[in-house]
Amino acid sequence: xxxxxxxxxxxxxxxxxxxxxxxxxxxxxxxxxxxxxxxxxxxxxxxxxxxxxxxxxxxxxxxxxxxxxxxxxxxxxxxxxxxxxxxxxxxxxxxxxxxxxxxxxxxxxxxxxxxxxxxxxxxxxxxxxxxxxxxxxxxxxxxxxxxxxxxxxxxxxxxxxxxxxxxxxxxxxxxxxxxxxxxxxxxxxxxxxxxxxxxxxxxxxxxxxxxxxxxxxxxxxxxxxxxxxxxxxxxxxxxxxxxxxxxxxxxxxxxxxxxxxxxxxxxxxxxxxxxxxxxxxxxxxxxxxxxxxxxxxxxxxxxxxxxxxxxxxxxxxxxxxxxxxxxxxxxxxxxxxxxxxxxxxxxxxxxxxxxxxxxxxxxxxxxxxxxxxxxxxxxxxxxxxxxxxxxxxxxxxxxxxxxxxxxxxxxxxxxxxxxxxxxxxxxxxxxxxxxxxxxx
Numbered sequence: 001x002x003x004x005x006x007x008x009x010x011x012x013x014x015x016x017x018x019x020x021x022x023x024x025x026x027x028x029x030x031x032x033x034x035x036x037x038x039x040x041x042x043x044x045x046x047x048x049x050x051x052x053x054x055x056x057x058x059x060x061x062x063x064x065x066x067x068x069x070x071x072x073x074x075x076x077x078x079x080x081x082x083x084x085x086x087x088x089x090x091x092x093x094x095x096x097x098x099x100x101x102x103x104x105x106x107x108x109x110x111x112x113x114x115x116x117x118x119x120x121x122x123x124x125x126x127x128x129x130x131x132x133x134x135x136x137x138x139x140x141x142x143x144x145x146x147x148x149x150x151x152x153x154x155x156x157x158x159x160x161x162x163x164x165x166x167x168x169x170x171x172x173x174x175x176x177x178x179x180x181x182x183x184x185x186x187x188x189x190x191x192x193x194x195x196x197x198x199x200x201x202x203x204x205x206x207x208x209x210x211x212x213x214x215x216x217x218x219x220x221x222x223x224x225x226x227x228x229x230x231x232x233x234x235x236x237x238x239x240x241x242x243x244x245x246x247x248x249x250x251x252x253x254x255x256x257x258x259x260x261x262x263x264x265x266x267x268x269x270x271x272x273x274x275x276x277x278x279x280x281x282x283x284x285x286x287x288x289x290x291x292x293x294x295x296x297x298x299x300x301x302x303x304x305x306x307x308x309x310x311x312x313x314x315x316x317x318x319x320x321x322x323x324x325x326x327x328x329x330x331x332x333x334x335x336x337x338x339x340x341x342x343x344x345x346x347x348x349x350x351x352x353x354x355x356x357x358x359x360x361x362x363x364x365x366x367x368x369x370x371x372x373x374x375x376x377x378x379x380x381x382x383x384x385x386x387x388x389x390x391x392x393x394x395x396x397x398x399x400x401x402x403x404x405x406x407x408x409x410x411x412x413x414x415x416x417x418x419x420x421x422x423x424x425x426x427x428x429x430x431x432x433x434x435x436x437x438x439x440x
Contacts, residue, residue, distance in 0.1 A: 188225025
């Protein structure tokens with residue numbers, strides 16, 4: 001697969017990028033150097049995705065004698081930050097697929113099932129095969145559920161047909177999305193983009209794909225044949241105001257029409273019409289290509305358990321009720337949640353996992369050692385926001401919407417840079433894999 005032509009940077013940019021990538025590999029707390037804590041604690045980790053594997057490896061390095069059990073039915077591990085690159089036609093699906101067992105620490109075990117029931121009052125979980133397991137500590141790292149069926153007329157099987165794409169569903173679906181987008185870029189028409197009103201993983205991904213499609217059309221000489229429409233679920237394009245304004249300006253510059261307060265409720269694949277809820281009532285928009293982003297919610301077992309938020313904005317979709325700073329459950333002291341399932345206002349990215357996991361681990365270790373930890377998660381979230389093939393903005397922010405760049409003076413967060421693109425395209429995957437193994 002041939003990469004698009006991208007102009008080369010000057011020598012200074014290359015040197016800065018080399019420094020930046022070296023620093024990126026060293027981000028995060030260092031590997032454990034303290035004497036492991038001896039314990040007979042039974043620790044269950046529900047979920048063996050990025051968050052579950054990362055925390056299993058960190059705990060295995062810092063504990064001696066603990067029983068660490070992962071529970072997850074999926075044997076394949078997906079590098080989800082790579083889905084966008086697959087959907088851009090730059091990577092094959094295999095780029096984003098490896099095996100879960102590759103990252104399970106030797107002193108841990110994995111049960112190939114899923115948690116069907118959480119019983120925090122009894123300190124136990126029950127798997128989908130009926131096995132009941134008791135624990136001293138529980139870490140909920142189940143990830144989230146893509147609720148395609150919440151959109152009337154939509155199903156995962158439609159991806160790659162009738163002009164429908166959806167980057168999130170998986171590596172093969174990302175490749176099918178590229179084929180649909182590529183067919184659209186060859187002829188033009190109406191391209192429709194947007195996001196759900198629920199919390200979601202990597203909220204920049206819908207914006208990225210609008211930019212990628214616009215750039216693909218331009219490279220093929222067909223930009224003038226296409227109308228691109230982005231439907232924002234509220235009155236903003238991104239949760240961080242300064243980033244939202246930057247995206248608004250870029251959309252305006254590239255002729256992407258933005259329609260605010262539009263929430264997709266239904267799709268008619270045969271007629272290629274999407275229906276939206278708006279303040280003025282229902283509205284239909286026809287399309288030739290559409291990137292469908294489904295509502296995202298906690299898995300059913302979490303939603304129906306006592307672990308979920310009981311009230312407030314995070315209750316409707318069942319996110320785990322944790323303290324936003326410690327990631328410890330507010331009602332069950334021996335339970336933590338990390339990754340997408342954590343009921344916090346930010347942090348549904350792989351970069352967030354890298355900062356959440358050490359915090360939760362430090363608090364668990366302190367409990368077992370009879371001490372206290374002051375480790376705190378500040379809501380760090382990172383989004384390498386692709387704006388063209390070969391250009392991106394490295395957007396990093398915290399709970400307070402402050403920009404918190406990792407490379408101040410080297411990579412300005414709101415500039416479209418080749419170096420930021422290279423971080424997304426080249427550097428993030430090895431850093432991610434190191435994180436899974438508890439090394440970054």
